[in-house]
Amino acid sequence: MASTPQLHMLYTCPFCWKVRSLLEHIGLEHEKVQVNPMKAKKQLPSAPEWTKVPVWVEANGEIITDSTPIMKHIDAKYNGGSLWASEDDARRDKWLEWADLHMSKATIPILYGSITSALKTTTRVSKLENFGFISKRLYAWAGFPIMWGIIARSRVKKDGRKPKQLWHDLLTEFTDSFDGAEFFGGKAPDLVDLVAFGYMRSISPYPQFSQLTEHAAGMAWYRAIEATLKV
Ligand SMILES: N[C@@H](CCC(=O)N[C@@H](CS)C(=O)NCC(=O)O)C(=O)O
Numbered sequence: 512m513a514s515t516p517q518l519h520m521l522y523t524c525p526f527c528w529k530v531r532s533l534l535e536h537i538g539l540e541h542e543k544v545q546v547n548p549m550k551a552k553k554q555l556p557s558a559p560e561w562t563k564v565p566v567w568v569e570a571n572g573e574i575i576t577d578s579t580p581i582m583k584h585i586d587a588k589y590n591g592g593s594l595w596a597s598e599d600d601a602r603r604d605k606w607l608e609w610a611d612l613h614m615s616k617a618t619i620p621i622l623y624g625s626i627t628s629a630l631k632t633t634t635r636v637s638k639l640e641n642f643g644f645i646s647k648r649l650y651a652w653a654g655f656p657i658m659w660g661i662i663a664r665s666r667v668k669k670d671g672r673k674p675k676q677l678w679h680d681l682l683t684e685f686t687d688s689f690d691g692a693e694f695f696g697g698k699a700p701d702l703v704d705l706v707a708f709g710y711m712r713s714i715s716p717y718p719q720f721s722q723l724t725e726h727a728a729g730m731a732w733y734r735a736i737e738a739t740l741k742v
Pocket residue numbers: 521523524525526562563564565576577578579
């Protein structure tokens with residue numbers, strides 16, 4: 512049995528970036544298990560019931576699934592629940608749902624919404640993830656027409672906005688909800704900040720991140736959270 516908790520993850524998965532951001536914010540020691548994307552479904556300790564990453568496994572073997580419940584669990588168990596605590600539960604719940612609904616959907620369009628960005632992203636993903644020798648090459652070439660042609664193009668079309676505009680609108684909407692404070696949580700980040708930050712941070716390994724850095728209020732907030740991470 513492991514002596515520290517484990518995070519089973521894919522490097523490029525936005526939901527895993529949410530949990531990683533919380534772990535780095537509170538400085539919790541843990542082991543990262545980077546699964547092979549081609550074998551994830553079989554390898555995960557939560558399989559066959561739950562076949563998605565991230566999966567959190569406590570040292571005593573307890574398994575928690577789904578990124579937001581994992582974050583609440585970690586905050587409650589290791590951080591006295593202080594990031595989830597709020598003076599206004601309705602506001603917190605509303606914006607948590609907003610981030611999980613809208614920010615999660617904005618990552619694919621910016622990474623795969625045009626042929627050139629899809630090609631750049633899949634090449635980078637094939638280097639970052641723990642693929643086997645053959646599947647790494649296969650993914651770099653076969654992944655991009657699938658992600659661009661099948662998934663991303665229809666999402667961009669449905670939304671009607673350019674992926675960059677979509678992100679800028681989301682960052683404006685989110686930072687406007689701070690009512691002049693530095694963070695959603697006020698003077699310090701709370702769990703909603705870390706959820707939104709995690710989605711945005713999942714774009715950071717790619718060149719498309721430069722399109723987000725042009726949003727002044729969004730970047731001021733992003734950099735302020737980044738400064739709290741203990742890595
Ligand atoms: N609601 C889940 C979504 C997780 C998710 O969709 N993860 C993707 C990787 S980014 C995955 O594992 N997909 C595999 C599958 O759907 O079978 C969460 O927030 O953790």
